[in-house]
Amino acid sequence: MGAELDLAEDEAAAVFSARKIRTRLRADGLKPVTAFRDTLAWGRDRLYSLFHDGAPADSLVHARSHIVDEVLREAWLRVLPEAPAGVTLVAVGGYGRGELLPHSDIDILLLHVPGSLEQYRGALERFTAFLWDIGLEVGQSVRTVDDCVSEAAKDITVITNLIESRLLIGDASLYAQMQSALTPDKVWPVADFFRAKRDEQAARYRKYDDTGYKLEPNVKESPGGLRDIHTVGWVAKRHFGAQTLHELRDRGFLTKTECDELFAGQDFLWRVRFALHMITGRREDRLLFDHQIKVAALFGYVDGDLNRAVEQFMQLYYRTIKSLSCLNDMLLQLFDDAIIHGDQTQPIQPLNSRFQMRGQYIEARDDELFRKHPASMIEIFLLLQQHPKIEGISAQTVRLLVRDNRLITADVRNDVRARAFFIEMFREGAGLTRNLRRMNRYGVLGRYLPAFGKVVGLMQYDLFHTLTVDEHLLYVLRNLRRMALPRFQHELPFCSELFKKLSKPELLYIAGFFHDMSKGSGGDHSELGAVEATQFCLNHGLSHADAELISWLVQHHLMMSLTAQRADISDPQVVADFARKVGTPDRLDYLFLMTVADIRATNPALWNSWRESLLTELYRSTARALERGLDNPLRSDDMAAEAKARALELLATGDISAAQTQQVWARFEDDYFLRHSPEELAWHLPEIVHAKETDLPLILVRALDGRETTVFVYTRDRDHLFGLSTGVLARLGLNILDARINTTADGFTLDSYVVMEGDGTPINQPHRFDEIRDSLQKVLGDPTISIVDVNRRMPQKLKHFSTPTNVSFSRDHVRNRTILEIVTADRPGLLSMIGRVFHKRSILLDAAKIGTIGERAEDVFFITDSARNPISDKLLDELREVLVRTLDHSAAY
Incomplete structure (x- = not known):
């Protein structure tokens, strides 16, 4: 027989004794397939019950392995009742360690002497078929001892699996031969093995961007996960011949406290992984959004005043992997000292x-x-x-x-x-x-700054914030530091140039470090953070002026991104108001750099050339306004004239006459020239001049200056044009980043949409441009089409979040229009639905600022009634009710 897996003396050991399992497998009156299937189902159900009862995770994983041991041995004895010479069954990998979750891989090795397989081929084929029939999926390799040595010498993963092997049943002497042939003096010397495992871990870390603090971590493979513990165990086994991690303590490599911490972390991660397997009914090691709430509930968490249950659970997860990462660092360095430099x-x-x-x-x-x-x-x-x-x-x-x-x-x-x-x-x-990362990992940073300690491992359950708060703060610093380094200048050239102007870069670093630190305290984190930052600065010897700048940056760190993404920054009054809040060019420089670093550290998918151009445009406009003086704001007509002049310079070699230009542009209001860049004006003009009535709708599609793709529509105005256009774009799987709507006095519309692919990537295929153009022409050119059905399915991730629709209104007194802000759940075809509501109530759309923040859509629409006046209070109440009812109903499906 093989080695018996040692089960601890606990409830699991009593339930899963070898005698009980074998009695079930040999049940009278049942066909073998039925008896084995029933035993596996019984074992699974009993393990689930023990999990719910709070049984230790190590007893659960060992018990699962023990059940599989007995099933495999009994199955083997059914086809090979006499102990065959020269053939043996070996558990390898995680199963070899005796650690199996409910749906873990079961890897076995059929070890044989050359020439022995032919004698037992039929029996072994029946063995494999029987395992399939009972629903036990195994990964099986068939090798001789020489094969094992040959494959192990070539592949670090093979030697790793084999050194964790365990004899199940068969020829024990053959198994001993394999063990003897794989010792460090014959294959993979300890130093080479250690270097390979260290390199393997580094490669694995790179796969996960060197952080375990992503919102959907892999419990097994992410940094700080179970694989880090395995790596320590593999090296210990190879170097010391240690069979358990407990031996590291016995050899002085771990203190009792560290050993307890290591096993507590392993137990927690095992329980998380066990829960994932249990709720999914399959092998699943990723803590995906749709699993996190369920696992948190299984662990007994409930929503609190400050944090939801899932956020409390995930904070424990992230703090656990931080602790394990620290232990992993320390142990691998100890191994490096002992193995690589031991004799130096x-x-x-x-x-x-x-x-x-x-x-x-x-x-x-x-x-x-x-x-x-x-x-x-x-x-x-x-x-x-x-x-x-x-x-x-x-x-x-x-x-x-x-x-x-x-x-x-x-x-x-x-x-x-x-x-x-x-x-x-x-x-x-x-x-x-x-x-600072090291300080955080070793527990020093959170002790020195208790406010930081509160946000260690703190996540926000949404699709917008892709990192824990502490990791986000450190990523903001990383981004700021990259702006300071010449070797990264190619990433953000404008930011790098601006950074050189800063008189005290450390003030920007401190502001970036503090900007979200008060998220762990409840209340308005910007206000609380400003107070915290001020006290920190004064305590650490900074001047009152420096403390005031840092405090201002923390308090207003969202102001620039919100203005760029939600206000009409082509409006000189918006720019003037923003400039007044900023106050000085120095503050503008600091705020711009901090805003860029913050967005890029919040969600990499949010950062694109379009958002960069918005922020840069707002920066340049504000800098100009501050230079002119806040009492001398730019006039709309002057700005429009400048845009026209620049566009004409770009068209200097073209074939458009001054008369043709005047004839076309005289029909357009200043808003058109303010909302489009000179490059866009120069792109539109020749096409509009040469367009005949039969060419309408004129659809232009182009990526200007390496930015996201712009779709331009020039046609006679018609009902529901916005809803139809956005419906077509949504049906093509595109995300709309921005919409600029302009209507001429003689009944034409000039609409621009900035779009990208649904997965956030740029559109870079010419055939895709043709598809967009043809689809829009087909729909907008057919007066009988009044609605576009968007049949795209909602992405799976979005289904796990509930965002009730919130509608608010305000008045734009300068432009004499109503500002509508909608916060709702993002979904395909959202803008088309909103456009349909506008159409049915004869509401005209002047412009739109489209913002998708993770699972939330935060869109701003500038609207008027059919007479181009602000919407009446009566209609606003009706509009709010209809939008909430329509959007919440559609989000439920």
């Missing part, structure tokens, strides 16, 4: 009286340093910045940081030395993000 004497270079370099790592010169001088827990990270050749912190010093960070109390926060070290990190600049 590392040179020591003193840095000061408290720290020294040993090799390429910094370490404390005294194991009691942090207990004697807690401020040194801040100093060490500043030294890392000041000495960029240092690769990291020694494992022993990491252990001391984790052990002693609880000593960072109010006394340390008030310590002038600690404050000086910390603020100098921001002034130093280089290495800031990397070392």
